Structures are given as C-alpha cells and as structure tokens.
Amino acid sequence: MKKLILAAAGGAALGLVTTIQVAGPLVAQDVQDSGSVYEQLDLFGDIFERIRTDYVQDVDDKELIEAAINGMLTSLDPHSSYMSAEDAAKMRVSTRGEFGGLGIEVTQEEGWVKVVSPMDGTPAEAAGILAGDFITAVDGESVMGLTLDEAVNLMRGPVGAEIIITVVREGEVEPFDVSIIRDTIKLTAVRSRTEGSAVVLRVTTFNEQTFPNLSEGIDEQVEAAGGIDNVDGFILDLRNNPGGLLNQAVFVSDAFLDAGEIVSTRGRDAADGDRFNATAGDLAQGKPIVVLINGGSASASEIVAGALQDHRRAIVVGTNSFGKGSVQTVIPLSSDGAMRLTTARYYTPSGRSIQALGISPDIIVEQPRPQPADEDTEENAGNTRSEASLRGALDNDSLTEDEIRQIEEDRARAAAAAELREDDYQLAYAIDILKGLNALGPMAQASE
Numbered sequence: 001m002k003k004l005i006l007a008a009a010g011g012a013a014l015g016l017v018t019t020i021q022v023a024g025p026l027v028a029q030d031v032q033d034s035g036s037v038y039e040q041l042d043l044f045g046d047i048f049e050r051i052r053t054d055y056v057q058d059v060d061d062k063e064l065i066e067a068a069i070n071g072m073l074t075s076l077d078p079h080s081s082y083m084s085a086e087d088a089a090k091m092r093v094s095t096r097g098e099f100g101g102l103g104i105e106v107t108q109e110e111g112w113v114k115v116v117s118p119m120d121g122t123p124a125e126a127a128g129i130l131a132g133d134f135i136t137a138v139d140g141e142s143v144m145g146l147t148l149d150e151a152v153n154l155m156r157g158p159v160g161a162e163i164i165i166t167v168v169r170e171g172e173v174e175p176f177d178v179s180i181i182r183d184t185i186k187l188t189a190v191r192s193r194t195e196g197s198a199v200v201l202r203v204t205t206f207n208e209q210t211f212p213n214l215s216e217g218i219d220e221q222v223e224a225a226g227g228i229d230n231v232d233g234f235i236l237d238l239r240n241n242p243g244g245l246l247n248q249a250v251f252v253s254d255a256f257l258d259a260g261e262i263v264s265t266r267g268r269d270a271a272d273g274d275r276f277n278a279t280a281g282d283l284a285q286g287k288p289i290v291v292l293i294n295g296g297s298a299s300a301s302e303i304v305a306g307a308l309q310d311h312r313r314a315i316v317v318g319t320n321s322f323g324k325g326s327v328q329t330v331i332p333l334s335s336d337g338a339m340r341l342t343t344a345r346y347y348t349p350s351g352r353s354i355q356a357l358g359i360s361p362d363i364i365v366e367q368p369r370p371q372p373a374d375e376d377t378e379e380n381a382g383n384t385r386s387e388a389s390l391r392g393a394l395d396n397d398s399l400t401e402d403e404i405r406q407i408e409e410d411r412a413r414a415a416a417a418a419e420l421r422e423d424d425y426q427l428a429y430a431i432d433i434l435k436g437l438n439a440l441g442p443m444a445q446a447s448e
Contacts, residue, residue, distance in 0.1 A: 044068070066337075077342050079328050085336035095245055097207035100159040101185045104129060108148045112136055112168075119185065127180045129167070136175060137166035159184050189244075192217025194225060195420065197232040197438070198431045203252070206244025206300040211251035218283050233288035233434035235427065236304070239318065243299030246327065246346075250276045253307040255283045256314070260349060262307045265327050267344040288437045289314035290430040293359060294367070298322035305359045306348035316361045317430050325355030365429045 048068075051059060070082040083091060093099050103122020106113050113135040118125040137143060138154040146154075155163065161182050168175045190213035191202045199221040201214060218234070225231050234256075243249075246263075253262045257278035266273040291305050291314045302321050308314035327344040347353050421428040 069339075073339065073341070077326070079324070079326060079340065080342050081340050083330075083338045083340060088330075088332070088336065088338040091330070091338070094205075095207050097189060097205075097209035098184055098186045099156055100161070100182045101156045102129075102163070102165075102180050102182065103185045104155075106135070106148070106152065108151075109134075111144050113143050113148065113151045119188075122185060123180045123183050127178050129178065129180075130169065132170060134168040135165050136168055139164055140166075157182050188213060190214045190217050192221050194221050195235075195427070195431055196435070197225070197230065198235055198434045199225075199231055199233075200235045200237060200427065202237045203241055203301075205241060206248040206252070208245065208248070210244065210248040211255065214252060214255060215283060228285050228287065231287060232431075232438040233290065234284050235290045235292060235430045235434065236308075236314070237292045237427065238297045238301040238305060239292050239294045239426070240296035241298070241301040242296065242322075243301055243324070246300060246303070249300035249303040253304050254278045254281075256289055256308060257311055258282055260311055263303045263346050263348065264351075265344040265346045272344065288434055290433050291316045292426055292430055293318045293321045293361060294426075295319055295322060295358075297359070299324045302354055302359050303346060303348075306352075306354060309359065309362065310349040315363065315433060316359065317363045317365050317433065318361050318426055319364060319366060320360055321354070321358040323354055323356045323358035325353045325357075363429075363433075365426050367424075367426050 048064065051064060052061065066082060066084060073080040073082050102124040103119040104124040105116040105119065107116055108114065115124075115129055115131055115133040115135065117131045118129045135143060135151070135155075138151070141154065143151040143154065155165070157163065159182055162179060163182060164177050164179050166175050166177055186209055187205075187207065189203065189205050189207050189210040191204070192214075193200050193202075199218065201217055203210060203214070222228050222231060236252075250262050258280050260278050262276045262278055264273065264275040289308065291308055293301065293305050293316060297305065297318075298321065302324065305314075305316050305321065309316045325345050325347075326342050327346055328340045329343040331339045331341060333339060345353055345355060420431070
C-alpha cells in the first residue's frame, strides 16, 4: 500500500515521500490482552447502538463512525487524524500544487466571492477578469450563502471544460456572463524579487511546485541583476510557512548545500529510520544567505532552517520557530479516505530534535508592532542640517559627474531601505546583514 510521509504544522496537508510497505498479519501474543480488546470493542458497539436509538435526534451512522475514528487518532497527538474522502482529495490538491481551474485568487465579501487578482497567464486573465470583480453565480448557480471553499470547488473542475461565471463589476450597469475554459493552474509556492542588491525568495508552502519555483526565481533575479556579481546575497523568507512536503524541504536545502546530511528521521523501530544527504551544486553560487523565521515557521520550514544553520551556510534571523519535529504518514483507506499517523521524528544534521523547542535564530530580531505616527517627528524629519545646506558652502569639485550620480544612487537605495524598515523590519535587517557581509569581501565570508 502506498503511503505518504508528511512534515508540516498540524492541520495543514504536508510533507511527502512515497514508500512501499507490506503489512503482515497481526498475531495475538497475549490471549488475556486480546480478550480485553474485544470487550472494549463490544463496549463501543453498545454505545454506538444506544446513540442510534436513543439520541434526541437522528444521527448519520457514517459520521458517527468517522468521529470515533478521528477521536482515536487525535488522542495520540495533535497531528494524527482521520481524513474523509473529501478531505483526502483536498490534501492531494494542496500537496500537488496544481489543479484544473480558472486562475483567480478570491476572497469573500458580504456573502459574495470577490476577485483579489487574476493570476498571470491563466484563463481568468485571458477572459478579462479584473481585480475587484464580484462573482455572483457559477453555471447559473448562485454563490450567495455558500462558504468560500464551496464556491471555489464550483469553479474547479476538469481541464478543458467550459464554465460560465456571472460577474458584477463597478461601472457596469448590469451583471454579465463570462465563458472560461478551465486549464491546469499551478500555485506559486515561491515569489522572488530583488530589494536593493539582495534577492528575496518568499517561500509560502512546500508543495510540488516549491523547488521548481525557487530555481526559476533565482535564475530570473540573477539575470535581471546583470549577473551573480551584482547580487549581495539571498534571503530565504520562511516566516509563517506551516510546512509541506518533506521531499521539497530536502530539495530546497540541497539547493544551497554541496554535501552533508540535510535531515534524518527515526521511527519506533530503528530500521525504519532514513537519512537525506545533499548533492553537489549550489544555486546561490557561494553567495551569503540569510534565512528568516518566526513562530509560524513549522516542520518543513524548520528542516530547511536547521540544515542551513547546522552547516553554517546561512545566518538564521527572526524569532524562535514553531517546534514541530514529527513526521506524519498518510495511509490511504478503502473508503477513499485516509489516516494521518505520526510515525517518526526528524533530526537536524547535528542530531538535534526540535520537537517542542523549535529552531533558535542566530540573531533574534522581533518584528515591531506599528506605532502611531508622530506629526512633530514627521515635520522635523526633512529639516536636518548639513554642510551643503549652509549659505555660501564650498562645492565639492573633486568628484566627476559619474561619481556624484553613483553617490546619489547609493543614497536613494539607502532611503528605500529605510522605508522598508517601516514596513518589514526583519526583512530590512536581513538585507543589512547581506550588505555588511558583501562589504567585507569574499575572504571574510570564506573564513566564517
């Protein structure tokens, strides 16, 4: 039976390595213990029948049994649970990172589905769907009264199938229908951008798209910068990333390591343990790396942070991570449902378990809460005095126009970095670290 091995925060659909295992027959080793088990099963049957006949209202037998199964699993630990056929299907979609759909990010507002934005290169964008549009019906069926998940499920479907959505748009007098042909939509697991001379890689989840997105993002940003020599380094932003596929955590770690252990897992039986090692090749080409984590960084995120930290390949910045150091195996069941069962703990390359402890940053940086603006401070911010502001100050005639322009560009970048501190202090701090390491030169970085 095929099983999926997971690594992620509780409730999320997570880490994954496919294994083949054969379960042999169970042999009763103690007749007395076996009898006790059967007595407990008889007790379960008695309670089940009493609920069916005497409860104040009719109950669904299937829901009762599923609740009993889930209760048994959740009593083990917070991450073991039962998944119905519907939940198991959703998990497969989330871990695969792609589905047949339209390609729109949506939210719910006053009972209607509101388009946040159409995704680039998707059927929704080609059909002219705009941010701010309201979707009121799908194939003639009103979405009013549906949950957001229910409405989204209506829009998903087989690739190549037509769907007609009814749209209400600001400025348009009447609602209008839009015909769209569903296509394969790939979720973006990694968003890349450049801040100053630092490449920022924001990893939101670990699904099957994570490593491909990461690799493509690095290539795009380095090319846009005019080559790796123009890049100070890379920031791997894992904040509020709940985890995901174990193999993707291994791939992302391996992307920046040339050799050595990435993570090991150990189950109840020592023979069930596994070890994952890095292969040659560093996508960052030796440039310094800063990893950002916080209390929302869990499981697969902690595997990556722990591996890069233990190998001294990255400086970890932020606050203590979530501390989920266990691995779940998703076991398909005959009902098309599945059982998520904790089967192992994982360990960083140095052999430490982070279960209930988390990854401790090399540099603790809290994200300050926004403070109300002080009008007096804002008014005085632009009134700083310098030599250049003095009447009759001498000009600086020792610099060429190119040198002056370079100084002005450096000041503009510094001003942009200062603005970033207001929006995201932790990220700005990480950029400053890369800038400092780059200023020290390759010899200083190599000596770390």
